[in-house]
Amino acid sequence: MSEIPGDLKFMKSHEWARVEGDGRVTVGISDHAQELLGDLVYVELPAVGDRVEAGNACAVVESVKAASDVYSPVTGRVVEVNAALADKPETINEDAYGDGWIFVVEMEDPEQLNDLLSPDDYASLIEEEEH
Numbered sequence: 001m002s003e004i005p006g007d008l009k010f011m012k013s014h015e016w017a018r019v020e021g022d023g024r025v026t027v028g029i030s031d032h033a034q035e036l037l038g039d040l041v042y043v044e045l046p047a048v049g050d051r052v053e054a055g056n057a058c059a060v061v062e063s064v065k066a067a068s069d070v071y072s073p074v075t076g077r078v079v080e081v082n083a084a085l086a087d088k089p090e091t092i093n094e095d096a097y098g099d100g101w102i103f104v105v106e107m108e109d110p111e112q113l114n115d116l117l118s119p120d121d122y123a124s125l126i127e128e129e130e131h
Contacts (some may be wrong), residue, residue, distance in 0.1 A: 004030075004123055005097050009073065009116035011055075012125060016097065017073040017116060025074050025105050025113075029061060031096040032126050037063040040089040045081040047104055052078060054112050059102055070102060074112045077116065080104035 008016045014033035018026045034040065042062040052058040057069035058078070081103045085091060092100035107113075117125065 006119050008097070008119060009113055010119070011073050012127075013069075013071050013118060015071055017113070018080060018101075019113065020104070023081045023107055023110070024079065025068070025104050025107055027073060027075070027105060028096060028101040029068075029070060029092060031123070033068070034061075034093050034096045034100070034104055036067060037061065038065045039063055040092050043082075043092070045083070045085065045103065046078045047112070048078050048081055050078045051078060052105060054115075061102075064092045072105060073116055074105055074107045075109060076105040077109045078080050078103050079106045080106035096122040 010016050010030065014030045016028050016030050020026060038062055040063050044060040047053060048059040051097045052072035054073060054121035055071055059074045061068050061070055064078050082101050
């Protein structure tokens with residue numbers, strides 16, 4: 001299993017959230033999720049300015065095997081999207097926690113972060129799913 005960065009929070013649906021400290025949260029899918037999906041061929045990004053709700057789908061990643069919704073970990077407004085993924089969706093496969101980020105949300109309620117999983121809890125969730 002790949003290393004899970006300690007500065008992230010996770011959703012049970014395998015999205016990660018990195019709090020940027022300015023009320024913004026960068027969102028992507030976990031390394032585990034991209035491994036399950038396989039080679040990504042398409043990413044549908046939310047639009048900058050879209051309001052997203054915590055737990056609601058707002059993007060899609062598509063692989064040769066399946067399409068999967070990407071859920072927002074927090075409620076807020078999309079302030080940035082990773083447009084480079086349109087031409088290179090495989091960036092998520094190569095660097096899920098770095099250059100493979102998907103979008104940035106300006107949070108409305110930082111308390112929502114408390115509902116997310118810690119890296120240790122997420123690692124436990126993955127182990128349970130694999131057994």
